[in-house]
Amino acid sequence: MTRQLPRQLEAYRDLLNETELNQLLESINQPLPSGLRTNPLKASANGPQAWQQQYGWQLEQVPFCPTGWQLRNEVGNLSRTVEHQMGHYYIQDAASMLPVELFELPPEAEPSVLDLTAAPGGKTTHIISQLQDRGLVVANDSNLQRIAGLKGNIQRWGSTSAVITNQPGERMGRWLPEQFDYVLLDAPCSGEALRTSERHTSRLVSSHERNTLQQRQIKLLESALQAARPNGHVVYSTCSLAPEEDEAVLDALLKRYPEQIQIMSIPTSVPIEAPGLLAAGSQHYDPSIAKALRLWPHLYNTAGFFAALIIKRDQIATPSLERPQQTLAKAGYKAVTADEQRQILDTLHAVYGFDLGKILEANGLSLWRNGKTIQAIPERWLNNFEHFPFVSAGIQVGKLSRHGFQPAHDLASRYAEQFSQQWLTINDQQIDDWLARRDLPLKTSTYAAGSIVVVRDQQQRYLGLGQIDGNSLENLLPHWQ
Template identity: 30%
Template structure:
């Protein structure tokens, strides 16, 4: 049961809109949060997903502010939800419904942005949502300050088949001085006190204090300053939190407005989706109280940069870039192998080489090379050996695939494969590497050995148990 400090309840009561009351807020905060998922349209259409999963007994209720989002009414718990073949194939992402709103707002207002920054991205829900909205085109710089979360962030991008994201590992304050006015659109989902998350984390309020909030607000101000400096004139930034008090929300936006009164324009989100006006403030921000939409508490503000600002440019000191352009012969041989053996197509971009490994970089990434250190960038395609190539798992998950050259598995076979086991499948004369798929979606690599597929799934991706829908 959630225990709210009285000082917190007093602060909430003081700012609740007239059409809401404190008793309803406290009551809904004790209720379990509805589970939600977002369809990954880089892998499957919403209609195809809905049809397939409804046939599996899933009951899906659309999330009104995200065309790819659904609340889920099913018996399985969250651990099982993350262990289905569909999830491991990257067809959906488990994501709280309110957190789908910031990317929706950003891309509704930005004009098909090709250079996007996500200032605080782990675990990757909003990053992956934005990558899908970009259709895997352009460049999305996803930053995460916590080194322990970079690995899981990269794993999520890989599973979802995302190839236009490059990861950085910095305090978000560096972006303004390092990359001034470089991005068409920026999402700042700021670190916060997390007051809105109590329905999934009853302990979220255990260390709550106004002193802590004031300290966090100082961090938020430094981040919004930096993000605004990195935004191009005419670009759009969305500032969001999963907290409720105005000190971390409206006050941060007004701080920025006071800093740059001529260059900051608040954009109303009152018409972002049907019913948005129920959470809209006078400024046009969305202050999402949990009882309005039966969701987490959240805050979303949209800001347009109407003119350039003065920013001190501080280029970083970087080591020599460790990649070189691959030779034409290597590119031709890899392209032929991918096409003839695996049915993979190399999309438009640059093929780079590093230590006998070939990589794919998205178009547009070159403008950041030499300007900022990237922790993980590009897609690792294949290791180059004396007698050929060793295909990498992330290439299989992210490159366009011709299904007629794959080994298609049924649900039972897919379960065996994802548990690291070889799969019995008689295919006389077949040899070499092959991509295994479930319902036409890649799971990983295998090798034909007589009457079976020898499992090539990376060990770190092997699951002990797979959930049956």
């Protein structure tokens, strides 16, 4: 017999049978397991096993995400480890790992990918990982207040291929029609995931708010479809289980573009049986929507989630819209000179044993200067979107002034294993002070005053850059770290 349902579950009573309702009720009364997703650009393949031993974690792999893990025991140090602060993993609920796994992203093809509503960046970093930091990833978000967090997470991940833009997602499809091989829309939603955590709290949503959200979701999905190339793939997802925000949105676009788009079957690499609804109340949906995934909390011990994979079969008539313009010069950038590039490459090679030239060539990057800051920007962006405004692009390489070149933390953190010289090791008792951005006392140093050194601990883990200043080591960790 079904027990008394909480108010937020009443709307779902007719969508599940009695057994499923009881399982759902049982699951939402349990604490949501913490989750993390490893960064293959930085973490070693045996990283999760090593972290279990070092931190006492009990990890269980997420069944639909090879780099995703859930903790079977509650720990308080997940966000305070060296590995988290240096970008070796991202803290993320397992359900949120689902959308990117629906793409079968081919790194060797170096595709262009748009994350239409990207902040805070969890799914963007997942895309970057799937592509092995190849191709071009445009992370857009319309909310300026969320851009700093998005930028920090992408910097911490160590990406060279990402560009961040701050534009209304509803217009991106008309500004950049048919420019992307893959588009992710993790749409703004009510967050009605039915299972709460510190990051996702439950609240009641009015019918007016639900309708407003649905109309925006439809506009955003249409924009995502416009931005995709013919035969391109679009993933639509929400962290809500409300049919009005999920199946109803897909149904609206299928009615609008019956010949141009099609819901695809979930790839075999995602072993989930959780079909979308064919009806909710008096509403009946296109039969193909059953191919979507409705991830109820009781199925895989996650929060609730919805995701669907769409293929754009043919062109969609897109009204032209004049795009915003901003030249690199107006944004403060100018290409580095040949002499400046030679100085940067020579310094990195002579002092740190690092071959930046090889990285620039392999990743299709070119060096640009904005004041003293040197940035390696993807040439794909410069060639295809040169005058489109952006917040940041590529990876910060360092600073160049009359005093010489100083490498950036972003570069050293991403390629720490290739910085073979100029290391300084601190002891375990100093790690907490260092990560708190405090300077450290130095008894002796083999490096001259003013030298920029690569700091590591006794386990050889990269901890940042520091500058020798007499009897102290000045902490150069960036403010966002």
